[in-house]
Amino acid sequence: xxxxxxxxxxxxxxxxxxxxxxxxxxxxxxxxxxxxxxxxxxxxxxxxxxxxxxxxxxxxxxxxxxxxxxxxxxxxxxxxxxxxxxxxxxxxxxxxxxxxxxxxxxxxxxxxxxxxxxxxxxxxxxxxxxxxxxxxx
Numbered sequence: 001x002x003x004x005x006x007x008x009x010x011x012x013x014x015x016x017x018x019x020x021x022x023x024x025x026x027x028x029x030x031x032x033x034x035x036x037x038x039x040x041x042x043x044x045x046x047x048x049x050x051x052x053x054x055x056x057x058x059x060x061x062x063x064x065x066x067x068x069x070x071x072x073x074x075x076x077x078x079x080x081x082x083x084x085x086x087x088x089x090x091x092x093x094x095x096x097x098x099x100x101x102x103x104x105x106x107x108x109x110x111x112x113x114x115x116x117x118x119x120x121x122x123x124x125x126x127x128x129x130x131x132x133x134x135x136x137x
Contacts, residue, residue: 001062006135009058012051013128019048020125023117031114038110042101045117048124049098052091055131070095082134083127090123 022044031038057067060076067073071092078088097116100108 001059001135005058005062009055009062009131009135012055012058013131015051016048016055016124016128019044019051020121020128023048023121027114027118027121032110038114041114041117045094045121046098046101048121049094052124052127053095055127056091059131059134083130087123087127087130090120091127094120094124 023041026037027041031041053070053073056070056073056077059082060067060073063080065076068076074083074088074091074095077083078085083091093116097113097120101113
């Protein structure tokens with residue numbers, strides 16, 4: 001993998017970590033009653049998931065494979081044993097939630113969305129660790 005791709009991956013991983021830290025620091029029951037904070041959490045989650053998707057695509061390209069859609073790129077990392085299957089499924093779930101938050105598919109139930117973010121944010125953090133460990137090898 002060339003140095004430029006490695007550098008870009010590290011930059012995106014840093015974005016994931018920063019967004020996850022914000023979410024973990026601010027996600028509480030107060031979010032449901034505070035529209036501004038809730039929207040901020042949604043935006044941070046969206047940006048974290050987008051950065052994860054970018055990393056998946058860059059890793060795939062770095063392994064001499066053309067990047068495809070987000071779900072295919074996650075599958076590629078699972079097939080290459082970079083990600084565990086369960087983690088891949090969680091990243092797909094996060095991507096689906098991101099899409100719902102952005103596009104408002106079927107409306108957004110804030111209580112359900114906040115619960116899902118709380119459940120998924122650790123998987124985004126763990127993804128950063130997995131990628132960094134993989135790059136060190």
